Amino acid sequence: MLQLLLLAAVLLGGYFGLTQTLFKRSKCKGNAAMAGKTVIITGGNTGIGKATALHLARKGARVILACRNRDKAEAAISDIKQVRGGGEASTQLAQ
Numbered sequence: 001m002l003q004l005l006l007l008a009a010v011l012l013g014g015y016f017g018l019t020q021t022l023f024k025r026s027k028c029k030g031n032a033a034m035a036g037k038t039v040i041i042t043g044g045n046t047g048i049g050k051a052t053a054l055h056l057a058r059k060g061a062r063v064i065l066a067c068r069n070r071d072k073a074e075a076a077i078s079d080i081k082q083v084r085g086g087g088e089a090s091t092q093l094a095q
Helices: 002-020 047-058 070-084
Strands: 038-042 062-067 089-093
Touching (some): 038 047, 047 062, 047 070
Parallel strands (some): 038 062
């Protein structure tokens, strides 16, 4: 029983240690200009890929999404165009 409590304490301590240090610092702080650059993002219609696409679009990059679902890709592109103010974004359907 003591071993189980010790294991639980170590796991819980490790979880809190990581969430309070490493995971809090995982934000993009780069300020490189992306105007005139083209980026291709796979899986850019949801999750981390979409967040990346939105971030790069805000920085001025031309964003190309490679997605499996055309409907979700079109929805993501409309979100990106809103961020860019009608900027350039396109999709390529992955086969």
